Amino acid sequence: MLKFLMLNLVMMSFVKSWSTIQMSMLAASFLVLMNLNHDFYFFNLGGGLGVDGLSYVLVALSVWVVMLMIYASQGVKKLKNFYPEFLFMNLLLMLVLLLTFCSVSYLMFYISFESALIPMLVLILGWGYQPERIQAGIYMLFYTLFASLPLLVSLLSLYGAQSSLSMLLPLKGGSGLLATKGLWxxxxxxxxxxxxxxxxxxxxxxxxxxxxxxxxSMILAGVLLKLGGYGLIRVLSVFPNENKMFSWFWLSVGVLGGLIVSVMCLRQVDMKSLIAYSSVAHMGLVLGGLATSSLWGWTGAVVIMIGHGLCSSGLFCLANVVYERLGSRSLLIGKGLLNFMPSLGVWWFLLAVGNIAAPPTLNLLGEISLIMSLVSWDKAMMVSVGLLSFFSAVYTLYMYSLSQHGTYLNSLYSCCSGKLSEYFVLLMHSAPLNVIFLKGSMFLSG
Incomplete structure (x- = not known):
């Protein structure tokens, strides 16, 4: 089925019809979700590709988010802003993500992992909003490339020591002095x-x-940030002793860094900036769960990655709806949205509740698992994790109350409340976020 999906992606890349690709992506996303309950471990696809339960869940998330990206980008088609090239970049990005999550070799995983940077950079530079997008693209390029070269050297060294880079074989970290193993x-x-x-x-x-x-923004928050967590899950098993030795450092940086970023969220007036910083706070909790190397921590990290991918992507979609109406993302200008966009108020509420990790969202299931793993690692973590959860609710309620309530500007009164395509995209974000919670045993079963 995944082979058929990849072949379908290659064929769709030559189609220039927006509606045809929309319907094809919708059919493909539901096709992937139909097989989500299958329990398999590294099912061989041939050509150095394979899939297990973890990678298949992230493949399903990738297909789902890319489908919603195309539905949410109607403005590109309306303005005729090079939309065939825009569709091609989206499909290319999804193909690279599928190759990344289905790679059985560490080297192929590295190549696909870094290749995802190119379509994302083209999307920012080609269809970004402001001239500062060049600076943003350079920041992203240099941060990721600066850190990726040591990974390549490490993988080549691992191949020299083990004569294999297959994920199917148990690999061991380097031998020798402790300092060398720590550096590796x-x-x-x-x-x-x-x-x-x-x-x-x-x-x-x-x-x-x-x-x-x-x-x-949707693919960056929905899927690309999950590449880091997925990669950590794949490589931490190679260095079990070193991970146990430095787990205190990752836990400290993840939880305390998330707490600092949560306080920074309260100073943001740009909607997208606030949602972006909240992603850093959530991923800090994921880092802490992965560093514990426990079943509770890894399970909670995966569940949070899925829930955050849907919730954060939906919030960026809502921020774009407001930006298209008002021409600004400022919370100081976009006050009182309930007065002239009342039908979108329920979607703001549902996704804000998901960001807080309130029931019955999938994020609640993940946070319970992560809190259990962190507190089991050290009871002193209760204070930091409690403050992190508290400030998560504070900045989310700050965003919701400041955007939905208050006195609106008179010039903003004549606005379209919402379009059918926007309601469809928001429904496809919030429905899985609340429905998958009912099947939480799928994630918590070993």
């Missing part, structure tokens, strides 16, 4: 920490989000 470990995981992104190396993310078009 940091060179391997650093590229994924930057892509996650880890606090202190996250400055490229808000810039990329603010300058990217709505499709770029």
């Amino acid at each position: 470990y940091f060179c391997t995981v650093f590229a994924f920490m930057v892509k996650l992104p880890m606090y202190l190396f996250h400055l490229w993310l808000p810039k990329a989000h603010v300058e990217a078009p709505v499709a770029g």
Whole structure:
């Protein structure tokens, strides 16, 4: 089925009809979801490709988010802003993501992992909003390339030591002095920490989000940030002793960095900037869960990655709807949206509740697992995790109340409340976020 999907992507890249690609992507996304319940481990696809339960869930998320990207980017078609090239870049990005999640070799995974940067850079530079998009693209390029070269050297060294880079074989970290093994470990995981992104190396993310078009923001928050978590899951098993030795460092940076970023969210007046910083806070919690190397931590990290991919992508879509109406993303200008866009108020509420990780959203399931793993690792983490959860609710309610309530500007009164395509995109974000919670046993079963 995945072979058929990849072949379908190649064929769709030559089609220039927007509606044809929309319907094809919708059919493909539902086709992928139909097989989501299958329990398999590294099902062989041939050509160095394979898929297990973890990679298939992220493949389904990739197809789903790219489908919603195309539906949310109607403005590109309306303005005739090189939309055949725009569709081609979206499909190319999805093909690269599928190759990344289905790679069985670490080297092929690295090549696909880095190749995802090129379509994303073209989307930001070609269809971004402001002249600062060039600076944002350069930030993203240099941050990720700076961290990726040590990973390549580490993988080549691993191949020299083990004569294999297959994920199907148990690989062991380097032998020799402790300092050398620690250096090897940091060179391997650093590229994924930057892509996650880890606090202190996250400055490229808000810039990329603010300058990217709505499709770029949706795929960046929905899938590309998950590449870092997926890569960590794949490589941390190679260095079990080193990960146990430095877990305190990743836990500290992840949880305390997320707490600092949560406070920074309260100072943001740009909607997209606030949502982007909130992604850094959520991914800090994911980093902490992965560093514990426990079943609760890894399961919660995967569930949070899926839930955050849907929730954050939907919030960026809502921010774009407001930007198309008002011509500004400022929370100071876009006040009182309930007065002249009342039908979108329920979607703001549902996605804000998902960002807080309130029931019955999928994020709640993930946060319970992560909190259990962090508190089990050290009871002193209760204070930091409690503050992180508290500030997560504070900045989300700050965004919701400031945007929905208050006195609106008189010049904004004559606005279209919402379009059918926008309601469809928001429904396709919030429905899985609340429905998959009912099938949480699928994620929590070993």
